[in-house]
Amino acid sequence: MPRKKSSRQPSRDPSDGDVSAPFISDKRVFIDEDNCGESQSRRDRIGRSKMSSKDRRKKKSREPEDFEDEMSADYFDDFIGQKSANGDSSVDDEESSFIERRSSRVDKALLTSEDDRRRDRRKGPPDLFKSQGGYEDRQSHRSKPAKRSKNKWYRSSHEPSNRGFESEYNITGVKYRSASSTARALEELKRKRLEAREKKRAIGIMVMMVLIAGVVHFMGRETVAPGVVSKGNMGDSAAVDKVYGKSKGDTKMGSVQRANAAMLNAEINSYGSLATDGDSIPPPIEKTYDDAHQFLVPLHHFADVRDTPRPTDTAFFFHVPRAGGSTIKDMMGKCMGLIQASEVGVRDGHNTDTALQVLTIQENKYVNVDTTTIPGIQRAVDMGLARSGMSDLIVSSYFHESASLFDLEHQGRAFIMLRNPFDRAVSMYYHRLHELHDLDESVSIEDYGQGNGIENNWMTRFLTNRMTGELTKEDMEQAKEILKEKFLIGFLDDLEESVYRIIKYNGWKYADDETAKMKQEDCIADLAKLGSNINTEGYELPKRGTQAYALIIWQTQFDSKLFEYARELFDDQTKTYGSKERKKQRKKEKQKKKGG
Structure with missing residues (x-):
């Protein structure tokens, strides 16, 4: 279709009065209705040429009427400006109509903007925790400026580095x-x-x-008594002389009892009174026995095996002849450094001393008393041996007589070493024949077994104090009960384990110094292996079926039964005083018996 020719006329002065003629300016043209059709394309070309691509995209989304009004408004503004410049203030009908349309559109836009603001106030501020794409138009509640610029990242000198940024269009003051x-x-x-x-x-x-x-x-x-002393203190003579203190009867104290007394004094100073303040160690209570156990009354100052050890207790070794007693004494004196009360302390005329003292004899220490004889025990009682605490270990073969050494406050804790009664009787025969020489050489082993010098059930008689007459089953039961209640059991054929239990039972410990401790352990191991009572002359035990065998078995029948019962007690005491190896062995044996 051929393009229409432009109806543009030559420029004239608007003052000529022809209002229908177009007024042509340098940039924009405002025409009347008669020429609107012809000049529409012209206006479109002018608008497209001056619009950016962004404005064009916006133009497509708007109605043509809106765009026409917007463009006409621009032309109208220029036209009014020209008239004002020429001094013409008159307004014709067309201009008045255009002004009314424009005012109506502005009022409508203002009303719409006010409605949007009210709606936004009802909805509240946008949820800042939602994603940015969660809003269709994050700036819908704001009036859009004609031109937008990109968000500015800024960091003021007086603000922290993580202050974030704020959009130029942020009316609400929210910072992202x-x-x-x-x-x-x-x-x-x-x-x-x-x-x-x-x-x-x-x-x-x-x-x-x-x-x-x-x-x-x-x-x-260690489950030992309070006041246990290590062996480092036991064998130091200088320390013994320095720390000797006074006790009841103006007598001196041994190393273990000194440590016990020191701890006891510390406890008294801390708690005020042991008896009144209820210390962990209860005060001693006098034991009472029913009619069936009256045989224990003379022994009531010997502590029971299950009693809690007390610092003032003294160890008592019931020495059964030819059952390893000499070995035990050497271990306790030479290896452990304990102060002993036995027969050695009265040598060189010390049996006439009027006061107790500790003597060093062949590098071992002894109190100047003799506890292996009845007169010597009585002398020790009169001198207050147990009360003095000078002795760490009292050794005697007189069990009942030695009970008078102790009292309620200073009790004895007894242990015993046992040997097979048949073997012990044969060993005693050769010992007396070749070492003591108190038995005629013409006395044969058979004569000995018939009663010529043999000890009839020595252990049962000395435990029950039945030195004469025939023994009965009741005596046998009493001896078992005494062993069970009053003694820690040891065996010569299990010497190392027995020594371990004796040390633990009495609360004795090795030296703190590793070198000294190794020497003590080696000393005990050597004595346990060699023994101090090995026969210098070899002999053979009578064989089963011989007359000597039958006679000796008959002379030791009660002791043999007591010996087997002691085996059971030894096994029971393993749980409390046994070594770790023996405890494991006992557990395996029980499991094996249970499985079989």
């Missing part, structure tokens, strides 16, 4: 977190969580270590 600030916040949160986990783990490890240390300490503790 920057990407780097979010990353730093996440890293900080991650670091704090890691620190919290590490702290909990460290606390758990510390608690576990404390629990393990407590268990190890509890398991490693």
